[in-house]
Amino acid sequence: MNNALRATPDLRAHGVPAAAMAEHGADRAAAASALPQVIDSDFARELLAGLARRPRQIAAKFFYDAAGSALFDRICELPEYYPTRTELSLLGERAPAIAACIADSVGEIGEGVEIVEFGAGSSRKVRLLLDALPTRRFVPIDISGEHLHAAAEELRADHPGLDVRPIAADFTRPIELPAVPLDSKGRPAPRVGFFPGSSIGNFTPAEALGFLRQSAGLLRGGGLLIGVDLVKDPAVLHAAYNDGDGVTAAFNLNLLARANRELGANFELPQFAHYAFYQPTLQRIEMHLVSRRAQQVRVCGHVFDFGEGESMHTENSHKFSVEGFRALAARAGYVPGPAWCDAQRLFSIHWLALPH
Numbered sequence: 001m002n003n004a005l006r007a008t009p010d011l012r013a014h015g016v017p018a019a020a021m022a023e024h025g026a027d028r029a030a031a032a033s034a035l036p037q038v039i040d041s042d043f044a045r046e047l048l049a050g051l052a053r054r055p056r057q058i059a060a061k062f063f064y065d066a067a068g069s070a071l072f073d074r075i076c077e078l079p080e081y082y083p084t085r086t087e088l089s090l091l092g093e094r095a096p097a098i099a100a101c102i103a104d105s106v107g108e109i110g111e112g113v114e115i116v117e118f119g120a121g122s123s124r125k126v127r128l129l130l131d132a133l134p135t136r137r138f139v140p141i142d143i144s145g146e147h148l149h150a151a152a153e154e155l156r157a158d159h160p161g162l163d164v165r166p167i168a169a170d171f172t173r174p175i176e177l178p179a180v181p182l183d184s185k186g187r188p189a190p191r192v193g194f195f196p197g198s199s200i201g202n203f204t205p206a207e208a209l210g211f212l213r214q215s216a217g218l219l220r221g222g223g224l225l226i227g228v229d230l231v232k233d234p235a236v237l238h239a240a241y242n243d244g245d246g247v248t249a250a251f252n253l254n255l256l257a258r259a260n261r262e263l264g265a266n267f268e269l270p271q272f273a274h275y276a277f278y279q280p281t282l283q284r285i286e287m288h289l290v291s292r293r294a295q296q297v298r299v300c301g302h303v304f305d306f307g308e309g310e311s312m313h314t315e316n317s318h319k320f321s322v323e324g325f326r327a328l329a330a331r332a333g334y335v336p337g338p339a340w341c342d343a344q345r346l347f348s349i350h351w352l353a354l355p356h
Ligand code: AVI
Pocket: 075, 083, 197, 198, 199, 200, 201, 202, 240, 241, 248, 251, 315, 316, 317
């Protein structure tokens, strides 16, 4: 079998790069009825392109439909997955110092800052910040609209005076924020970005730099508070992405389940294995879905052959040194401020300032 995309109506029309298709033949009969509307979604376009590419790859942002977001929330509770609890306790313990540092850095807080959270999810961590930093408006941005709006409702109920303006969007693309609120004297609220969870690690280094540059443009005069996972014993990293309950495996496989649900694909989930390992030369965890046998899969009318052992690369999770991350932030135009770490140096939280 030649691991090829074989049914090819006109993938170019659906955003699949010509280079990715060049080596593939067409099966027009299968394609005739194969253009459901869902093919216009980003997920459909990127999955088709990713399946046609070698090595096969898809952006990690597609994990987060409602089911994937719920699985990720379960990952965050796992004993092996140290990042969430470590960052939460760091934030809890250091919130007064962090808030004082931010207040000092942005100058006049006036009637409160505006917090913009990138990839807000359940907005659990920002609550610790809201308790410590006078805030008049909170703008959570997340790709998973359902999850986002539910979390926004809960936050409104708990913080009646807070203006909560959720934006369901992919923040890796250019994004427009509502105009900064003005206080009674007409002064703009300082804008504070919040990007916890080390989601920056899910970008390639070039994408991470691109995100930091783009966010610096949005946050001028304020700054960014960002959670960054640290390099450490590979055994600790390995366990965090290979939990005993198989929740991370379910999270990874949900990508295929999502394709079945949304795109009418026919991935047989038991025929794919979750595979996650630490790649020390690139300082990152890689997650893959590995075909357990030779098999064919149909997605939006296109047939893909998987060889036994062939992988689809689904996620990178880069780990950083404190100094390495500060250097990256400085390249993007930030002025790195303090970094707070837990006693075991598992995780770090950085304040990156943006003077006017
Ligand atoms: C969201 N992101 C920072 C998580 C991580 O650790 O890279 C996603 C994740 N993947 C597997 N487990 C958690």
